[in-house]
Amino acid sequence: MQGHLKTIPKTNLIQATVRKFxxxxxxxxxxxxxxxxxxxxxRQLKVSDITIIACMLARIDLRDPSETHFHHILMASGIVVPERSRYNRRCRNLFQIMKMIRQYLLKRYRHDCTYEIIDSAPITLVSARRSNQAKVLRAIACKGYNATKQLYYYGFKLHAVMDNAGYFVSWELTPANIDDRKSVEELLREAPAHQVLADGGYLSRTLQKRLKSQEINFWFPLRKNMRKSGQVNSAFLKNQRRHIETGFNNLNIVGHFEHPRTRTLIGLGSRLAALFLWNVIKVHSNLIQGKSGLRID
Structure with a gap:
């Protein structure tokens, strides 16, 4: 017996990741x-909602850009899931449930935050040069301009608020041509904070005064001709505000949300809901290990 080869079974990464979620x-x-x-x-469901949500989170955690490819991997790993088209429909139908789970987790994990950051990111359906011929979500999507990347694109704009720990606490999806300032008050109503940092795209004295009446100090970088206004234009605050850009970049690395390859609005919404739910779980895991909430391994 000692001469026989010993085989040590390897842990199935897919099964372990799904089980974790x-x-x-x-x-x-x-x-x-x-x-x-x-x-x-x-009672007739062969696969529970929990398993479907865990599979969606596992796909993000393993950074697989294709839902079809990941479905094949799930089946090859021995995980019982519905056939592909039904699996896709189940994922779409869990949009509201994932948002509610994220809200429960935020209430459990978050503590008093020092400040929050608000910003937007582009979601490109097709390149700007093809926007006139685009048929994907034509009634809703439109052409917009992203000042950070200095490019025109056709699609949507993702508005989000992130706190200083790295949690994305609220988000909203709008057509690409909507001004960033129009969604500020609604986003901050869901996640109020006394200190909010923004970039130059949110520059508005009227908006700042309205938020001041709600006990929200809304900071944005000043232009050169506005330095005598009495507002602090600190380089430290500018650097802190850039943390949300790191957060968006992390989400795009794992979730590929800037080029989603989706043809339905509910499909895009469910993908974003799963992505922000993953963010809450990941940030909490990092913090309890003493790591930065903006770190992805």
């Missing part, structure tokens, strides 16, 4: 209202 999501899912959990014919 199932463990996190399950206790929160049980707290959701019954009309979300106990839907019509819910």
């Amino acid at each position: 199932v463990k996190i999501v399950t206790p929160i899912y049980q707290l959701l209202p019954k009309h979300f959990r106990l839907r019509q014919n819910y």
Whole structure:
């Protein structure tokens, strides 16, 4: 017997990742209202909502850009999932549930934040040169300009608020030509903070005064002819504001949201909901290990 080869089975990475997210999501899912959990014919589901959500989070964690490719990997790894088209529909239908789970986790994980940062990022469906012939979500998407990357694009604009720990606490999707300042008050209503940092695209004295009446100090970098206004134009605040750009870059690395390859609005929404849910779980995991909330391994 000593001469026989010994085989040590390797841990299946896909199964281990899915199991990790199932463990996190399950206790929160049980707290959701019954009309979300106990839907019509819910007893006939062969795969639970928790497993589907865990698979979506595992795809982000493993940085797989293709939903079809990842579905094949799930089946090859021995994970029981519906056939591809039904799996896609199940993912789309869990949009609201994932948002509610994220809100529960934020309430549990977040502590008093020092400040929040607001910014926007482009979501490109097709290149600007093809925008006149584009048919994808033509009734909703439009052409816009991204000042940070200095490019025109056709698609949507993602507005988001991130706190100083690295949690994305609220987000909103608008057509690409919507001014950044129009979504500020609605985003901050969901996640109010006394100190909010923004870039030059949010420069508005009227908006600043309205937020001041709500006890929100809204900071943005000043132009040269505005230095006598009494507002601090610190290089430190400018550097702190750039943390949200790192956060957007991290989300794009793992979730590929800037070029989503989707043809439906609910598909894009469910992908973003899963991505921001993953962000809450990842940031919490980093913080309890003593790492930065902006770090991805």
